[in-house]
Amino acid sequence: MEIMEFSCPETVPELSRQAAELVLEIGNYKRTRGIDKILENMVDRTTVVAIDGSEQVIGTAGLRIVRAHIGMLEDVVSEPRRRRSGVGSSVVQAVENIARWQGISELVLASTREGVPFYKHLGYTQLAVRIFQKYL
Numbered sequence: 490m491e492i493m494e495f496s497c498p499e500t501v502p503e504l505s506r507q508a509a510e511l512v513l514e515i516g517n518y519k520r521t522r523g524i525d526k527i528l529e530n531m532v533d534r535t536t537v538v539a540i541d542g543s544e545q546v547i548g549t550a551g552l553r554i555v556r557a558h559i560g561m562l563e564d565v566v567s568e569p570r571r572r573r574s575g576v577g578s579s580v581v582q583a584v585e586n587i588a589r590w591q592g593i594s595e596l597v598l599a600s601t602r603e604g605v606p607f608y609k610h611l612g613y614t615q616l617a618v619r620i621f622q623k624y625l
């Protein structure tokens with residue numbers, strides 16, 4: 490598995506399209522947002538993708554800077570057949586590293602129900618029902 494990052498989806502159209510298709514898997518995105526909205530949301534943030542040996546995106550996560558030193562972890566998803574094999578952890582840890590390099594000291598996120606045990610496992614603190622935070 491290889492980890493890549495990009496900030497400009499137009500420069501990597503195939504990777505960003507595959508990542509956006511994975512993001513459609515999250516919660517009720519399919520009902521509320523189409524693939525174009527997801528791609529639009531990738532502009533002005535950093536997107537991390539995990540790629541398998543056949544150049545397929547098997548996981549993704551996004552980092553948006555919301556305030557000085559505070560980042561939002563967005564659109565975390567792994568390919569359904571690859572879950573519980575470390576892909577989700579790898580993309581989140583890659584985002585955490587990028588955030589540290591950018592001087593971010595705190596990450597916040599809104600989780601799905603499925604994400605709750607996952608973020609606890611990764612050391613995030615639950616602030617409210619689906620809201621998590623971690624100091625880096």
Ligand SMILES: CC(C)(COP(=O)(O)OP(=O)(O)OC[C@H]1O[C@@H](n2cnc3c(N)ncnc32)[C@H](O)[C@@H]1OP(=O)(O)O)[C@@H](O)C(=O)NCCC(=O)NCCS
Pocket residue numbers: 514515516564565566567568571572573574575576577578579599600601602603604606607608610
């Ligand atoms: C949440 C999600 C990203 C986790 O991805 P993953 O690739 O399975 O994550 P990992 O394999 O790195 O899991 C790491 C640990 O998190 C915990 N964990 C992950 N998924 C879990 C689940 N469904 N139930 C309980 N614990 C879970 C486990 O402790 C796991 O370690 P283990 O497999 O050794 O027990 C994935 O289930 C997913 O894409 N879900 C749908 C989209 C979604 O809800 N994303 C969260 C958006 S905020």
